[in-house]
Amino acid sequence: MVKKRIISVMMAVLLVAVLAAGCGKNDSTEEPENKEGTDTAAEQEPENKEKDTYKISALLYSRGFEFMVALDQGIQDKCKEYGIEVEVLDGNSDSSTQITQIEDSITKGVDAILLAPNNSEELVAGVKKANDAGVPVVVLDGNVAEGCEVLASCTFDNKAGGKMAAEHLMEIADPCSVLECTGATGAYHAVRRGGGFEDEMATDSSYKVIANDCSWDAETAQNATVDILSSNSEVNAVFTHNGEMVRGVIAGLKQINQLKKVGEEGHVPVVCIDGTPAELDYIRDGYLDATVEQNPFDMGALAVDVAYKYLSGEDENPEKEQYVYPRLITSDNVEDPENWANQIK
Structure with missing residues (x-):
């Protein structure tokens, strides 16, 4: 009877040891795998990961005169330099058209909007829609009235x-x-x-x-x-x-x-x-x-620069007011190739 009890106790101890060994094996293999996977994910997907390509809408109140044509060209040239996909739209001097263009741009999933507003008061509603959608707006060649948020305003001084x-x-x-x-x-x-x-x-x-x-x-x-x-x-x-x-x-x-x-x-x-x-x-x-x-090529490039640096994380708190500075042209330098009027295509 005593012998049987000893055998039973020994078998119970052996069973516990086997189970404990099995549980120990699971802990030692699965936990490191989870830890390694977490580290890899952190390396591959940093918090401020830069995208390969950004999409921007440039909404101009008009393209009907030379200054705005040059502004358009300055935007496109800088976007090409950064590898940004850009769509430039003409608002035909109509605020409601520009608001519709803002809505369409949001629907298309653009990363940022550049806006040359037709009217500072009337475009507040459109910019608020972009704010609600989390799309940053950079204003150029003008301003937008209070009641909405813009990332920065890029204009002539x-x-x-x-x-x-x-x-x-x-x-x-x-x-x-x-x-x-x-x-x-x-x-x-x-x-x-x-x-x-x-x-x-x-x-x-x-x-x-x-x-x-x-x-x-x-x-x-x-x-x-x-x-x-x-x-x-x-x-x-x-x-x-x-x-x-x-x-x-x-x-x-x-x-x-x-x-x-x-x-x-x-x-x-x-x-x-x-x-x-x-x-x-x-x-x-x-x-x-x-x-x-007032150089529209420089103004367009400045607005793109602000948007790109914000999106890429290089400058997430840009100056609210940024300027293109004046330059005097007289008969002494009228033929200077740096004059924007001598560059327009």
Whole structure:
């Protein structure tokens, strides 16, 4: 009886030992496999893994004039450099069209949107849709009003441009009253260009500025030139907020027999902002003294650069306001190949 009990105890001990050995084998093989698998996954899929290709939509309020064509080209050239897939769309100067384009871009699964807004207030709703979808928006050549979030705004330093125009005008024009043909009252570019110009002109009390809202329009600028220069002999210089209004100023000076070339007696100095091909031709012809260039190629490239560096993790907190800086063009450098108007295709 005792012998049987001893055998039974021995068999029980042996069974426990076998089971324990079996359990020990499972722990020693499965746990390292899980650990190794976790490490491999961490190596292959880092938190900020850079994608092979990014998709971007560039939504321009218009492609109907040279500046915007060059902006388009600057965007595409920089995207090609980075290997970014880009679709550029024309908003035809319609805010509702741009909002639809934002919605379509979100549906297509783009990684970012570049937006040159038709209207800063009306595009808030569209940008909010992109915010809700987690699609970053970089604004260029303008701004979007409060009520939404943009990654950054890439634009011309309008205030510095106005200041540069004033500095040059005071160098070439004797003390006088200056006609300022402004863009539309309250417009983003007009407020800043006018502010930079007027602040700098105010540093010399021998000059007086007469601002006239010409709403970016050549015909309105022509009428202002005729009316003001005919009625006020102290007005002997003109500054326009864009190149289109220069056409009207030149027509107005011709209409009142005051159109003289640079260097001729009675010449009325004229300075503007933009740097378009037409402005460079006016400089070559001797009717425009200078233009302050805002380079759309650089602006487009800057916006793409901001988007790419954000998406790739290189710069996840870009400066909210980034600028393309002004450059003065006169007869001395009008043929410079660096002038954007000499590069446009």
